[in-house]
Amino acid sequence: TAVMLLYARPEFNTDLNAMNTVSSSTVAADHLFARVWGNITGKNYLMISAPSITKIRRLDDKLLDKIERDRQSGLLAASFVPAMIFPGAVRQSENFAAWQAFWTPERVRRLKKSLLADSRALGFAPGAFAPFLNSLRLKAQPPAPALSPRFYSLMGISRAATGPGLVQFITMTPGKSYKARTFLDKYQVYGKIFEPKFFAKKLGELLFSTFTRLFIMIAVGVTLLLFLVFLDLRLTMITLLPVIFAYICTLGTLRLIGHPIDIPGLMLSIIILGMGIDYSIFFVRAYQRYRSADNPSYGLVRMAVFMSAASTLIGFGALIPARHSLLHSAGLISTLGIGYSLLGAFIILPPLLKAQFAPRAVSLPRPDKMSADIIRRRIIRRYQLLEAYPRLFARFKTKLDPMFDHLPVMLKDCRPMATIIDIGCGYGVPAAWCLEYFPKAMVFGLEPDPERVRVAALVTSNRGQISRGWAPAMPPTGNKAADCVLLLDMLHYLDDNTLTALLEKSRQRLRPEGILVMRYAVIPPGRPSWFWHVEDLRIKFSGMTPYYRTIKEVNDLLLTAGFTVDIHEVSAANNELVWARAGVNT
Structure with a gap:
């Protein structure tokens, strides 16, 4: 790349004759005719x-x-x-x-x-x-x-x-x-x-300047779009590196062989940019999802990119021997650009992605120094290598949801926990909070959505096991009794029979001194907030029926399932949410 960079100064040819499809022999005959007649x-x-x-x-x-x-x-x-x-x-x-x-x-x-x-x-x-x-x-x-x-x-x-x-x-x-x-x-x-x-010269300059501006606009637009998709400047630059490598090597090669960039080449540079970015995006997103180049699914993506690029190279490469200047130039520049893009994706990206997604060790402060802000930053750090949506979800949830101010209160006076079950764990934000709050705990989560299962498993890493399933099923814990069962913001998805069965199974999985912590939505006494309406409509549009219960109804279900209710109160931060903590009735 360093050698090619020395020769990467572009030379442009704005002659419209570079766009014709006349063979070299015909051009020579035309020049002879002009000299004679x-x-x-x-x-x-x-x-x-x-x-x-x-x-x-x-x-x-x-x-x-x-x-x-x-x-x-x-x-x-x-x-x-x-x-x-x-x-x-x-x-x-x-x-x-x-x-x-x-x-x-x-x-x-x-x-x-x-x-x-x-x-x-x-x-x-x-x-x-x-x-x-x-x-x-x-x-x-x-x-x-x-x-x-x-x-x-x-x-x-x-x-x-x-x-x-x-x-x-x-x-x-x-x-x-x-x-x-x-x-x-x-x-x-x-x-x-x-x-x-003069007309041909000005038209050529106009086309050249137009496509140059268009190329710059597209390049800037692609960069901004990548940043909006990744919301990570480093990952955006990694994705662009193979394309930058391809353009440097293509310009250097063209200069070495004495082939200036003509108008067809400038037009095709936009296509090269698009295809090169495609290869990089496939590699980056696949590695971001599977976290290893040895993963079979990542291998399938790599093979798909190679086959796509190979078929394109065969098509454009067939134009290189053409005697027509337009076809020859289009084939040469496209083959070089796409070939170098593929080479950059296969050579440059793997080591960079391996370094980018390598696990980062974080020194764990002593428990007395684990302030709420430190816990929040450590939770966000667990999501920093994930896709933009779960990363933003974790950031805003830890910042805006009062759950993480109430959880320490609900878990006050509890001994250090080793096994925690989280039913309906979602993207794993409460599970991550538990792992930071209890440094030696293991979290076993249950979630029906496969994408959220994947994210939560990456977040909890070797300190968690996330299973896919529907309540009242319970995640396997390896015959370990649980210190705590979390039922957070998911009771309104369950009918009475399912909730009753879930509470009974939760009691059976808890230690005698274990606790059940719940937060659930209720119909507020006044006018519901817009967030409550949005959640209600989302559930209905997904084909499900929301089940809102009063505090007394939930309290009766807990008592029937064999729990002793310690705390059962409306959240001070939001009167549409209710917190409950219950112990096993021995």
């Missing part, structure tokens, strides 16, 4: 318009004066203006004055003497040149010759396609000192100009 495509065209032929001829007179001066300066080599044959009134007066100034009496006398002598010797009649000689002695300007409509097409004049009036096309051949900008500044005041080479 002249370059018929190298002329400039000026279109002027006027309401009448009289005004057309006046414009021709002015143009002819300017063209004659520019031919002398070398700006133009040749041109034809109808005023050369059919001058207007102004031009005719100038021509007549020049005619009279040139044919002085002395010149007329010598011409007449020489012409009469030579014509007699050649056998011409005595008066054969009389009309010409008489024209040399004209004192009054003859009338301007009329331009008949039958000569319009010959003079490049035609009726306007829309509306009344006439249009005229004048051709001009550039000279040795020709400069397109100077030519345009001088002649664009007369009408519309078509300058093929």
